[in-house]
Amino acid sequence: MVSPEINSLLDVGSNDEVSMIGIHGIGGIGKTTLDLAVYNLIADSFEGLCFLENVRENSDKHGLQHLQKILLSETLGEKKIKLTNVKQGISVIKHRLQQKKVLLILDDVDKIEQLEALVGGFDWLGSGSRVIITTRDKHLLESHGKYALQLLTWKSFKTEKFHPSYLNVLKRAVAYASGLPLALIVIGSNLFGKTVQEWESALHRYETIPNKDIQKILKVSFDALEEDEQSVFLDIACFYGGTNDKLADVENMLHAHYDACMKYHIGVLVEKSLIKISSHSKLTLHALIEDMGKEIVRLESPEEPGKRSRLWSHEDIIQVLEENTGTSAIKTIYLMCEDEVELDEMVFKKMKTLKTLTIKGGHFSKGPKHLPNSLRAVEWWRYPSEYLPYDFHPKKPAIIKLPKSCLTSLKLTDLLKFINMKILNFDDADCLTEIPDVSSLLNLETFSFEYCEKLITIHESVGFLDKLKVLSAKGCSKLRRFPPIKLKSLEQLNLSFCKSLKNFPQILWKKENITELGLEETPIKEFPCSFQSLTRLQTLQLHYCGTFRLPNNIFMMPNLVNITAWKSQGWILPKQDEGEQRDISIVSSNVERLHLIFCILSDDFFPSGLTWFRNVKELSLAHNNFTILPECIQECHFLTDLNLDYCQYLQEVRGIVPNLEIFSASHCRSWTCIDMLLNQELHGNRNTMFYLPGARILNWFEHRSSGQSISLWFRNKFPAIALCFAARSMLKESTITPNICSQFLDGTGSYIYFYLHKVKFKANLDEELVENEWNHVEITYNGKDKNSILIDSGIHVFKQKSCMEDIRFTKPCTER
Structure with a gap:
């Protein structure tokens, strides 16, 4: 039986407007049962029906596009619904269902993105439609439904409280936005910190927009930005919104383009809710906001792409490159495709103000005979020539990335005249056998030549670049020697997969800044005495490194907190001199995370090993050969996570750490007597x-x-x-x-x-x-x-x- 309150809310007999009803509560209270009851009771009153079960689970498993197909298939009665992406799905739903009276039930929704993809606005469905949303998250309904005022308040004042004088303008803004969350977020963020009079002025401008066109609503916020902030926003919308580029890489490219730090500008765009920074440090923005930015650029020259400031569509770019229709208006080109391109060799001659050129795809039959000297950032994968144009003399080059290029060691010298270069990348260069003298690159901060499998020689000057922060020779399998290092600013050094490198480079500077060191599958057997100069080292990775001897001084490095070893053929710990008596707290390292997996560790490891690593918090000794976990494990007072999985010879555990939170010993076939860990008293006094x-x-x-x-x-x-x-x-x-x-x-x-x-x-x-x-x-x-x-x-x-x-x-x- 459906309650009178819900019947009243549904008002099934009315065809005046679209209604949305939210039901929230903890799992198991009967929300789905209520949905089914309502659905069966009123289904006959609608032209189209859809009951989307388990939206949360199905969204995670199959994606929003899958749910959009089900919605369209059930409401339209059509089996073969084809959608290429979520954005297209939104467009099809609005177009096909706008004149249809629909009953839609969305069961177990947990993200606002799900609502935005399935029923993002009241104008998506025909008059008289009813939408019922069930969720465990009350706040999700508040941001999508009748509590739009609260969402707007949070965005406008960063709190639920506001001065009563703002109430009328807040209600006016909510009515104007028709409850659309994206509009509320953008309007609220744009008016953060403004006076009532400024709110009224802005709302007047919003209300002059006909038909409440969301693109035009968003453009008001764009127009409120400063000119340089507008320019950065357009770059992000056109080039970086839907890519996998990391935030740091985007900042570097924009820094090179504008010759200025971008952190402030990006911060402003985040504050205005025009862009977001994900938990994985990637830039994202709403599809509608991205479309708005691209439309602004397209309108610069609707019919002739070569006259626009930015080119991102591969059809437009290929047309310009093949037909030589570029102009001095173009500032940035970003091409991603796998098409064949018949490049006009002089196409870049007209692009006299081109600053950023990114080509991450395409198969070019030939290379350019000219590149503009205005270029500041070049990233060209599979650069199709053995040389750069002879007249290429850029004034402010900051980034040159030519991975998978045909450049030879001889032609590489052409780049070394660019003294302002900050980032240089020649990864996967098949013809590169030598890194020549780079002493002229005084401002270089990142130098990468990963997987250059024919590289044999590195010039000594590489070890003396004072501003270098990141240096990677990863995967240079024929490299036998690395020059001595005196790199005062170096933070990351990667020599992983250098399978012919047997000696770690000498360190000539007493206070190296290296924090990360990668040595995966590199047959270095021990470090030189100068290794102790790496006083700021935090992470050491030693995978597939054969038998490895740790020097005594590694434990006296104050910042080393993470050591990971995987599939080493032996792990040789340093020993104290005979008769030497030291306080254990002095001897123990500061390592907090120690993973020694597949390292053939025996029972001999523990007496000295647990002494050296007494301060460890996370210890993984999986896939090793020891038979006993001794009592001395209890001396690791900070240990919270202990993993002994697949230790097939383990027979006995003699001690458990008091503060342990996770203890895992799965697949330990020889350990049959586990009674010590099964008594009720042990479990009642801990949360392990x-x-x-x-x-x-x-x-x-x-x-x-x-x-x-x-x-x-x-x-x-x-x-x-x-x-x-x-x-x-x-x-x-x-x-x-x-x-x-x-x-x-x-x-x-x-x-x-x-x-x-x-x-x-x-x-x-x-x-x-x-x-x-x-x-x-x-x-x-x-x-x-x-x-x-x-x-x-x-x-x-x-x-x-x-x-x-x-x-x-x-x-x-x-x-x-």
């Missing part, structure tokens, strides 16, 4: 996740279940419990490896970890519960690998921390 060999639920877990999940009902307050899973892994050979896990859970924290899989609980979980009402909790199993199958599971309730009257393991009878 144990992942152990075994195939049975511990006796003190009162409630047990078979299958992929286990349930309980509680009321008033989430109980303090421990979980135990017994699982097995079905391997290719059909062998079975049983494992069990135990995890303490009390519901008061923000996160819970099951096999390193994160499940989020609201920090104020108890405040969300209705007093005296039963709440159903279903706990599902997520194995460490996709082959993991749950056998049994169990729950133990800590009675001293829980009210047993408020806990049930079978569905309680509710009073009617």
Whole structure:
């Protein structure tokens, strides 16, 4: 039975407008059941129907484009819906459903992007349409529906509170934006810190825009930018919005283009909500904002691409390059394609103000005979000539990247006259055999010649570039010697995969700034004494390095916190002199993260190894040969994460660290006596996740279940419990490896970890519960690998921390 309140909200008989209704609450309270009831009750009143189940899960698995296809297929009754991207899907939904009365139910939505892709505005559907959205996130509904005022307030004042004098202009802005989240975000960000009078003036300009065209709304915010900020925004919108370029790389290219630091300008664009910086340090922007920027540039010359300031469309660029229709208006070219290009050799002659040239694709039949001297940044993959044009003498060159080029060592000398060069890249240059004298490149900061497999010689001058910060010879497999280093500014050195390099370069400067050192698959067996000069070294990677000897001084390096070794044939630790007595805290290194995986470690490792690494917090000794984890492990007081997976000879664990949070020892076939780690007292006094060999639920877990999940009902307050899973892994050979896990859970924290899989609980979980009402909790199993199958599971309730009257393991009878 659907409640009168919901019937009233739906107002199915009305065909005047589109209505959206949001239902929010914790999982298991019946939101989906209510959806189905409403759907079955009112479906006959609509021309098109769609019930999109599990939007969160299906979006993660299949993407938003997949959901758009289902929406269109069900509402239109057409099976073969073809979409190339989400942007096209939005356009098709708006076009095909704008005149159709639709009932759309979106079940379990968890991201605003899902709503924006499926039903981004009231004008997407025909009059009388109804949209029902269920979610666990109340704030998501607030930003999309009737609480648009709160979203606008946050963007405008960075808080929910504001002076009452702003109320009318805020309501006016919400009414104008029709609740569209993107418009609210941009308007609010643009008017941050403005007076009421400035708000009224801006809203007047917004309201003069006919039909509330979002592109024109966004352009008002663009027009409010300073001229140089507008220019940077257009560059990002045209070239970097949909790429995988890292923020630092984009900043470098823009810095070279404008000869100025870009951090301030990018910060302004972020503040105005025109661009975003993702958690992976990449620039992103909304598709509508990107379109707005590209449209501004296109309108510079709608019919003739060669007269625009920026070219990004590969059709336009190829037309200009082949037909020689470029002009001095072009400032930047960014080409990404795999098409054949019949380059006009003199095409760049007319582009007298071209500053940035990026070509990351295309197959050119020949190279250019001229490049403009206005160029400041050149990135040309597979540059199609053995030389640069003879008259190429750029005035302010900052970046030259020519990966996979045909340049030879002889022709490389042509570049060395560019004294202002900051970034130089010749990765994958097949014909490069020698790095010549680079002493003239006094301002060089990044020098990379990775995977130049014919490179044999590096000139001594490479080791004396005072401003060099990043140096990479990764993958130069024939390089036998690296010159001595006196690089005062160097931060990153990568000599990984230099398979013929047996000696680490001598260090001639006492205070080197190197923080990262990569030596994967490089047969260096020990470091020189001068290695101790790397006092700022933080990360050392030693993968596939054969038998390796660590020098004594490596442990006296104050900033070295991360050592990773993988598949070494031996790991030789330094030894103290006989009879030498030292305080252990002085001897121990500052290493916090130590991974020694596949390093053939035996029992001999621990007496000295745990002394040297006593301050470690994260220790992985997986795939090694020791048989005992000794008591001295307890001296590692800061250790929180210990991994002994696949130590097939391990037979006994004699100690557990007090502060341990994760202990994993899966696939340890020889360790059969694990009783020490299974007693109830141990688990009741700690919050450690144990992942152990075994195939049975511990006796003190009162409630047990078979299958992929286990349930309980509680009321008033989430109980303090421990979980135990017994699982097995079905391997290719059909062998079975049983494992069990135990995890303490009390519901008061923000996160819970099951096999390193994160499940989020609201920090104020108890405040969300209705007093005296039963709440159903279903706990599902997520194995460490996709082959993991749950056998049994169990729950133990800590009675001293829980009210047993408020806990049930079978569905309680509710009073009617």
